[in-house]
Amino acid sequence: MKTNEIIKVGISIGDLNGIGPEIVIKTFEDARSLELCTPVIFASSRIMNFFRKHFKSKIIFHEINSLDKLAHGKVNVVNVWKESVNIQFGQEDKTIGEYAIKSLEAAVSALKEGDIDVLVTAPINKSNIQSEKFNFPGHTNYLDQELEGNSLMFMISEHLRVGLLTDHVPVKDVPSHITEKLIRQKLDTVSTSLKQDFAISKPKIAVLAINPHAGDNGVIGNEDDTVLKPALETLRKEGHLVYGPYSADSFFGSNGYQNFDAVIASYHDQGLIPFKTITFGNGVNFTAGLNKVRTSPDHGTAYEIAGKGTADESSFKRAMFTAIEIFRKRSDYNHYSKNPLKRMSRK
Template identity: 75%
Template sequence: MKNEEKIRVGISIGDLNGIGSEIVIKTFEDPRMLELCTPVIFASTRVMNFYRKHFSSKINFHEAKSLDKIAHGKVNVVNAWQDNVKIEFGTEDKTIGEYSIKSLEAATDALKKEFIDVLVTAPIHKHNIQSDTFKFPGHTDYLAQQLEGNSLMFMVTDTLKVGLLTDHVPVKDVPSHITKDLIKQKIETVSKSLKQDFAVSKPKIAVLAINPHAGDNGVIGNEDDTILKPTLEELNGKGQIVMGPYSADSFFGSKNYKNFDAVVASYHDQGLIPFKTIAFGSGVNFTAGLSRVRTSPDHGTAFEIAGKGEADASSFLQAVYMAIKIFRNRSEYLHYSKNPLRKASK
């Protein structure tokens, strides 16, 4: 592969006291990764060299003094700050949270300006990132504001994909957030992502009920009968294959999810508990529906093991692979959308 064809993978370093640094280093210690992509870490060379020594890594970092100095064949570091930073593994620290946001903001800016092709985010701590200038509950909400489109938390592997109608919403507020317009928007985002990001020509989507047993005909709530069912019927009437609402308690245990290209859950834990039970360590959090590609591992900062060399980099590695795969699929989809005759003759 020629250098100019290598996908530039931007990486926000996440919480400096968590396991983000370790999983990034473990991922790119393998020189074969540099044949696949060009990593660009947004942190500081001083901090990354501290991590290199702490983890006794042989990785060599290249300091890219500006975004136009990113070098192929090297693990690049772009300085998002010049300060001395005190690292205390496993400690929740508001100051450290500020540095994780500096990294995220610098990486997002580079993504918007196309100095990098995709963004892979290491885990942040949702509490210590909060400030007067940053009031988002996580990556997804921030990127939804920064990048064009309708964001969707889409947990994915090659064989299982789970999207959410509502994500970081208190359980008591879930029913009031689920409207017909929201359902249509999220299912359209899932459908479009399956087509352009995962090369599924005719998506088949399952939707999980809001209430236990899909409300049991109104005995346990009427939202499924009054909101979900008529909306799904309307979408099917327009040619989409959207089935449900399914009772969530048996849907995954019965392996019914294997009959669909994606599953849409009504709320966070309804979708993420079964997803992580089935795919933990190999799953990827993909923010679908945006103008740029962003993925992350399916776990958090893991303060309890930070700095001990025990972190499993599998999910972060899969996040890198998935970002590259989605970028290529989307590029091909957009190319052939503009040249349909060429696709037909391929």
């Protein structure tokens, strides 16, 4: 694509009782954002105008019923539904969860069809979205089913990138999920993403141990010795710049992460607690490994402040900018990978 081409950013509205609608509105109140992208919100004009009035915003929405009617230079709202919705800020509501999924499904369908270029998802409540038709622990798992590739939750900021071997898995089940095949798959996904999405030609990747102190030679579990270490050694012999396993308790405190392009944690909290501690408000959740780009802010629905007008849109705004940047870098990577002579001419 041309570098000056306006990217169509699809937005699933998330939990309507949370802070999602507020941070979306605040993001696009800044008219400069429309110079970078064409936003397409999947919800309804009725509900978005309710939020506009509630938050006393001057934003103007462009209502459309089909994506062939979207307008550049405007904040488009696709009418996924037209009925009124009862909003109770800060309340967990099964019906609200159903609307979050309606928005998500419509946005993902548009992404698959190429009607939007990237997807940015506002926060959902993982409990109230569950149903017989939708039984996924989060966005990442649903997108893994709907899109091509192998998804990986990749938390990224300016100076830190953290991927996960296992994401929404109970801690007691983590060791049984980590196999040599999974380790190879996740490392390949991270390595490929660093090359095509972040323009890092020879990525250096650190891997955190499964057990405390990497198992202390079997004293605190043997999974690091029997599974993780042999898999990493094989990958190193194949030429991958992969290091570890490192004891997780000291790795971040000693700033060891600054020596690597990415860190792979064995499970959710091992990676996300330090990531959010170091970067909170400036981090982005990126679903790597798929054929389409999806990002989201690094926080949840924040029911405790929903409707109060105090939500900080910084992470959502950064998620939007990151999606645009990754889309452009991936487009460049794919273009020059197919045309090596053109790549050489850039030097």
